[in-house]
Amino acid sequence: MESLFDEAEERAAQKAAPLAVRMRPRTLDEVVGQRHLTAPGTPFRKLIDNDAPMSLLLWGPPGTGKTTLAYVVSQVTSRRFTELSAVTAGVKDVRAAVDAARRELGMSGRQTVLFIDEVHRFSKTQQDALLPAVENRWVSFIGATTENPSFSVVSPLMSRSLLLTLQPLDDDDIRMLVERALADERGLAGAVTLDPDALDHLVRLAGGDGRRALTYLEAAALGFETQGTAHIDTATLERAVDKAAVRYDRDGDQHYDVISAFIKSIRGSDADAALHYLARMIEAGEDPRFIARRLIVHASEDVGMADPTALQTAVAAAQAVEFVGLPEARINLAQAVIHLALAPKSNAVVKAIGAAQADVQAGLIGAVPAHLRDAHYAGAKRLGHGDGYVYPHDRPEGIVAQQYAPDVVAARTYYEPTNHGMENRFSERARVIRDILRPARGGGEGATPDGDAPAASDASHAPDEGNGR
Template identity: 60%
Template structure:
């Protein structure tokens, strides 16, 4: 059971940490003044500001909260500050290693504290999206009855990763990616703060810019890289962190992949293939590969794009993508990257048409709207005794016995006659289909 409770807080009201703890842990903000970014949540009158103001604890109920944002934007820090400001008992669970039994144990302890007149419990669940539906369900009674104040953190869209009943009982707060100025402020603070590097190292402005660029919007990553760069300088007997030191540190640092990027990068990947930008498509493919994304997931998205974005404008592309997916399953990484890249190039450079996609959605819309009467009798199954007595199959015209192998007869139900779902474009193979389909529809009208 991965538990952390308020008995492990230091005198600043945040979790105690050793002097050799990672720099990002040592530099965790201990007050609102140290929090950078998130002005939309921390401005005067904002919901999170009220939760974090100590004077608001008396007579004011603290709502359960779901904190959604990219990695390194301060979700865990805000959870600690909420517990500290509200004066409540603090317990932390990691959804990675905890189960329903752990949740029940915390809730039972929280109920005992309330019954004995002690303070309420703030339960912080990190990476709540990793909890199954059953595990999230186990939190509902505690939240609804206010046995605990839940603070849940997630990097994935709560609409998909958190059950609706839990969301409806919590305040959803979205943390935004940190701006470059905020990341630079954190880096320079860590250089001088006694909790950090304590002024033992200087740094080149170009090195700061490099750290900001490499970290993106992730505060934790910026401090991890800074600590690694300081280690490189120390190993060299230097007291100045240089661009070369940052580059060396970045080469040895682990590549991190925030699960929020799973959706954003996949979305950009699909839209780049749709937009025929082959270079952008390959860029996002590379990002997913380097992040360790499941190559089978990537292959599935490419197959879908081959049908949804290309369709009959270049029907052979789907065969290429299916073959690539089968090869990925057989070969595995890293060689499978070649198959994925070939499929991506095929989709991105192919003529585009979403006519098939629109056609099936139009047909489904009619079915859902209740349109579509009885199947015409001459099209019904006639392969059983007595079917002919019911008129099934009577008058059916076998298409291959007619010119152009097109039999002019009624195929649609009575209430949908004349409806056309498929409208091919003039792109690629569909240009030929446009002419052929016009001829076919003219022949069908001559019945």
């Protein structure tokens, strides 16, 4: 009788658990995403299949399956599962969990998976308290973190653990999770159906976070499960999660129109408009890495040498996206957008490489001047390689009047600095350097009368408008 009561109580507890918990995979084959970790033959899979002792650090954005993998490890290997959160646990809790694991190991030989969520929140002292248990394998330690362990986990613990990096779930992964939850007995068991447009919107809202997708689905389905089969459309989903659908098709015209308007707003120095389009893309679930890549291109294409720090800011924002992820990385992206929008503009860099490429494509590829050729191999001297080369550092001014370009393009001028921002400084320096070098430069075949490269066609200079095509 007591056994029946316990089973009923357990079933009731499972039904009351959040949908994301109820749908937690029971085997590695049920895990959605992270195939680079769970596929047969991978190091992680071998550890599980061979029931080997392990200490793991799982690093990845929220909702990518860190807790799930730890739970599956305990289920597949029949180990006890003990979970602590570094947000609330202290050294006392860690030692109590380790002592319990040692008693279980001594009495039954059964190992314990000690899972510590948000392990990066532990202080150095708290992390050090784990070392004896990890070193002596009293527990199979699994730590989960959303921050780079190289900066947030102490070296002794890092060196004793296998670091596994989890990736955000892609759209197909999220779609599979949702469809499984709709049909599975542990989930909604067919009690509700989801409109295709609502499913697409839910996938966008999830942003690669499986837990978020299931939480939103559960909120939208609330109350329907007891009314027979019910249908969830986009309006119902919006009311449930208090988040209006942003009309944005990542594979259609909206994707290209919005990113084009985003780049053109930055180019036009309208920071407010650019921030609007940034917010629009983020709210619609656009991949933040795509946005960061466009900013990096724009930093050189439309700002260039007018503000060389713009590229540094854009690259730093892209790194922040990888390290931090959304939603926090939206702040880093916004900073880069504002910097690029307010920076002085110059397209001299993109015009320079466009003109140089146009000449090369037109066949203006002359021989490398003999004095610049490699003179380090045997026989090079006999061929005259390196003869007459002057080492610039041997001269006080650091610049030598000698020819560097092949004869056929010796009179070409590709980089034409503007007077915008910091490029004004480079403009003057470029003029001084060319005054020194030009006496050493011949007229050159194909040169224009003033020695400059002819204007390249619009196609060679025109950017791709940031369309991402």
